[in-house]
Amino acid sequence: MPNTNTNPGLQEPAQDLLVSAADAEVLASIVDGGRRLEGQEAEAAEALVSMLMEARMVPHEKLPPDRVALNMRVTYREEPAGATRTVTLVHPREADPSKGCISVLSPIGRALLGRSTGAVSAAGMPGGRALKVRVLEAQGAGDGSRAMAEPGEA
Numbered sequence: 764m765p766n767t768n769t770n771p772g773l774q775e776p777a778q779d780l781l782v783s784a785a786d787a788e789v790l791a792s793i794v795d796g797g798r799r800l801e802g803q804e805a806e807a808a809e810a811l812v813s814m815l816m817e818a819r820m821v822p823h824e825k826l827p828p829d830r831v832a833l834n835m836r837v838t839y840r841e842e843p844a845g846a847t848r849t850v851t852l853v854h855p856r857e858a859d860p861s862k863g864c865i866s867v868l869s870p871i872g873r874a875l876l877g878r879s880t881g882a883v884s885a886a887g888m889p890g891g892r893a894l895k896v897r898v899l900e901a902q903g904a905g906d907g908s909r910a911m912a913e914p915g916e917a
Contacts, residue, residue, distance in 0.1 A: 780818035780877035783826040786833045790815060790867065793855060804855075807868040810887075818877050829880040829901060833867060836902040837875050842883060842895035849900075852876065871896065 782790070794808050794815075831837050831852060838849040850865045852875060858866035865872050871894075874886035878898050886894045 779879065779882070780814065781821055781826060781830045781879075782815065782818045782877045783823040783832055784820050785823040786876075787815060787818075787820050789833060789854065793868065804868060807870075807873070810873055811868060814873055814876070827879070828903065831875045831878050831898060831901050832903075833876075834903075837898060838900040839871075839875060839896045839898050842897050847899065850875075870894070 790811060794812050826832060833852055833854065836849060836851050838847065840847045850863050850871070852867055852872050853864045855866040855868050858864055858869070867873065867876055870886040870888050874884040874894075874896050875898060878884055880898050880901055883895055883897045886896055888894050
């Protein structure tokens with residue numbers, strides 16, 4: 764289901780965030796562990812909590828294939844007309860940017876999680892800079908399922 768947002772500069776409304784219940788459990792364990800985190804990681808865990816509070820939870824098997832979830836390979840573009848990157852969204856302990864695996868706690872990870880293909884979201888970067896990203900494609904981990912932005916949206 765493509766994002767019907769007609770203004771590409773707008774962030775997808777919070778009520779359109781969908782997170783699977785299975786991912787929510789994993790993310791809750793990250794947040795609980797966040798009590799031991801310091802500095803930027805603790806702030807990122809708090810931002811993740813805020814995002815999860817706004818998201819709608821659905822059973823894992825009911826998560827539409829166009830929604831970004833943990834362990835998904837995601838292609839996004841920095842807006843307007845910036846670099847296109849493909850990453851896999853992972854648990855923080857599995858993050859390895861050199862292999863294209865980014866943490867769900869990273870600004871880009873939080874901006875992608877729960878978004879639909881075609882959605883634009885803002886990522887708060889270090890130094891207070893905001894970066895808008897558009898989800899172009901989401902591919903499930905090892906299952907071959909794909910969702911791509913409609914031609915008019917990308």
